[in-house]
Amino acid sequence: MRLTDHTDYSLRVLMYLNQRAKQTTLNEISAALGISKNNLIQISRRLAHAGFIETSRGRRGGLSLPPSTGALTLKEIILKTEESFEMADCFTEGHKDCSFLRGCLLRRRLNDALKAFLESLGATTLNEVTPGRRFLEISRPAGQ
Numbered sequence: 001m002r003l004t005d006h007t008d009y010s011l012r013v014l015m016y017l018n019q020r021a022k023q024t025t026l027n028e029i030s031a032a033l034g035i036s037k038n039n040l041i042q043i044s045r046r047l048a049h050a051g052f053i054e055t056s057r058g059r060r061g062g063l064s065l066p067p068s069t070g071a072l073t074l075k076e077i078i079l080k081t082e083e084s085f086e087m088a089d090c091f092t093e094g095h096k097d098c099s100f101l102r103g104c105l106l107r108r109r110l111n112d113a114l115k116a117f118l119e120s121l122g123a124t125t126l127n128e129v130t131p132g133r134r135f136l137e138i139s140r141p142a143g144q
Contacts, residue, residue: 007081009035009043014052014077017065018130025062050080074129075122 012033017024026044030037044063047053052072054064 003078004082005039006043006046006083007078009033009039010047010081011074011077013040013043013047013063014065014069014126015130017053017063018070018126019132020065023056023060023062023064029063046081052077052080070125070127070130072126073122074124074126075118077126078118078121 012035013029016029016033026037026040029035030040035043044053044055047063048055052065052069054066056062056064
């Protein structure tokens with residue numbers, strides 16, 4: 001399975017914002033991550049629409065991460081950013097070109113692999129994969 005560039009960039013932006021506890025401009029993110037500002041505009045719109053980031057416009061505008069986003073699992077993020085999980089043509093609705101379609105074991109195995117992939121991501125939070133944040137999450141007393 002290969003994630004789209006959109007999901008890859010979305011995860012990088014979320015990790016970058018998670019390292020900082022402050023509002024950050026698109027220009028700063030673009031320079032730090034090597035992602036074009038045009039791509040960042042599209043990504044930030046989708047991330048804001050999903051509720052993962054907060055945006056503010058104007059001279060002092062930028063992007064910031066609500067504290068709750070760090071606790072989201074990678075599965076939750078990827079399910080909102082990835083457009084399709086069709087691993088092969090036979091996953092496409094209405095696909096009938098394959099002579100093995102009825103009772104296909106390959107499709108079942110690929111589907112099982114996809115479920116296992118997503119399940120493993122469901123056990124990992126954004127904080128756990130953000131450099132410098134994992135220690136904070138582990139060392140924080142319960143309930144805080």
